[in-house]
Amino acid sequence: AQSVAQPEDQVNVAEGNPLTVKCTYSVSGNPYLFWYVQYPNRGLQFLLKYITGDNLVKGSYGFEAEFNKSQTSFHLKKPSALVSDSALYFCAVRDIVDTGRRALTFGSGTRLQVQP
């Protein structure tokens, strides 16, 4: 079985400060990991993914995420937050072992609030 935990319902950060949104995962094999963002009344938009290779992955809008296999984590980061980054962020995982489970499993989401 595959699962994702996002331990924080909400993260508050001041504009210009660095931000981190936490994610831990559980899979039986090796993971494919994703971050998506959702703005109000909109669908989910892909931010970045980890497939293999470099543990630091760079994505859209200046976001990056660090894969840590020993801690089974994939935290989302940005060096300098913008007010426009305020949205709902979802971490997702898929086991690369072909268990027949091709769909992504999503976490419960973390609301990011960036204050001006």
Next chain:
Amino acid sequence: DTGVSQDPRHKITKRGQNVTFRCDPISEHNRLYWYRQTLGQGPEFLTYFQNEAQLEKSRLLSDRFSAERPKGSFSTLEIQRTEQGDSAMYLCASSPLPVRQGARSTGELFFGEGSRLTVL
């Protein structure tokens, strides 16, 4: 716009009525997924198609729910005898098959904007 489109965007219905949602995936994408999202929660997987074949169904998909993708292009999700607990956003996503035969898909999904269902 060549993204995933869903119709209708909003549906309000009375308990016990049937509703149907349509999803048009990105045209070259063979895989199509339905998810359900309730307020304050992440998307929950419902079902998945590869071309016209329905390959996986979640246990969330009760016998009142049925999904089809008859020609491997658009898909419909029907909910019969709706209940108030069915109120949610129904999200459709699509993804391409791997470029190389035998290669693994990375699993990235492209989502539509969703169909919001309210059951009164």
